[in-house]
Amino acid sequence: MSAPPDLPDVVSRAFDVSRKAGYVSFCRNETGRLLAMLAATRGGTMAEFGTGCGVGTAWLRSGVRGDRARILTAELDPKLAGAAQEIFHDDPQVEVLAADWSTLLDKGPFSLLFLDSGQPNEVGVDEVADLVEEGGLVVLDDFTPCEVWPPITGGRVDTLRERWLTDERFTTVEVMVASDASTLIATKR
Ligand SMILES: C[S@@+](CC[C@H](N)C(=O)[O-])C[C@H]1O[C@@H](n2cnc3c(N)ncnc32)[C@H](O)[C@@H]1O
Numbered sequence: 001m002s003a004p005p006d007l008p009d010v011v012s013r014a015f016d017v018s019r020k021a022g023y024v025s026f027c028r029n030e031t032g033r034l035l036a037m038l039a040a041t042r043g044g045t046m047a048e049f050g051t052g053c054g055v056g057t058a059w060l061r062s063g064v065r066g067d068r069a070r071i072l073t074a075e076l077d078p079k080l081a082g083a084a085q086e087i088f089h090d091d092p093q094v095e096v097l098a099a100d101w102s103t104l105l106d107k108g109p110f111s112l113l114f115l116d117s118g119q120p121n122e123v124g125v126d127e128v129a130d131l132v133e134e135g136g137l138v139v140l141d142d143f144t145p146c147e148v149w150p151p152i153t154g155g156r157v158d159t160l161r162e163r164w165l166t167d168e169r170f171t172t173v174e175v176m177v178a179s180d181a182s183t184l185i186a187t188k189r
Helices: 009-021 029-037 055-063 078-087 102-104 125-129 160-167
Strands: 044-049 070-075 093-100 111-116 132-143 170-178 181-188
Touching: 009 102, 029 044, 029 055, 029 093, 029 111, 029 170, 029 181, 044 055, 055 070, 055 078, 055 093, 055 111, 070 078, 070 102, 078 093, 102 160, 102 170, 111 125, 132 160, 160 170, 160 181
Parallel strands: 044 070, 044 111, 070 093, 111 132
Antiparallel strands: 132 181, 170 181
16 A cells, blocks of 8 residues: 555645634545646636635646646635635736635636535526536536435435536536545536
C-alpha cells in the first residue's frame, strides 16, 4: 500500500485559509480530484456558484492547463469571499466575487459550471441551461447514491436529480465518488 497522492499546493493553501476561518463546508477530496480532472479538459471560462473558502475553486485551479482558461466564482458571504480572495490574490486566472451567483448570469457561456451554493433547489436546470456552452459541463455535488428510480432522498423523490438526469438539453450521469457520495456530471448537447 502507498499513501494517496499529495494535495496540490493551491488546495493545501485553501485548506489553511478554511481552517483559519473555522469553515468546514468544503467539497470532499474525491470530488475535488474529479473537478481537477474535468477542469483539465476545459478552456475558456469556468464558473462556480458558492465559493465557500475556496477549496473547490482551488481544486478546479489545480487542473487548469495553460494560462488562458479562467475561473469565476461567486460567494454570497463577504467574509468567506474575502478569505477565498486571499488564496488567489496574485492569480490572474481566478476571480472571486463577493456576490450572489446571479451576478455571473451575464458572464457566460461557461465551459464548466460547478453548482455548489448549498441551495440546490434554487439552481435548477432551467436557470443554467443557457449559461453553458455546447459541450460544456455542469457538476453538482453532495448527492447520496441511490439505486432506485425515481431517485429518493430523505423519503421523497429527489426532483432536482430526476430533472438533471432526464433533461434533453444535457447528457447527465451520476458518478459515485465514494461509497456514500455521488456527483452529477452533465454535458450540454
Ligand atoms: C457547500 S458551500 C461551498 C463549498 C465550495 N464550493 C467548496 O467546494 O469548497 C456553499 C456556499 O454557497 C454560498 N451561497 C449560498 N447561497 C449563495 C448564493 N445565492 N450565491 C452565492 N453563494 C451562495 C454559501 O454562503 C456557502 O459558502
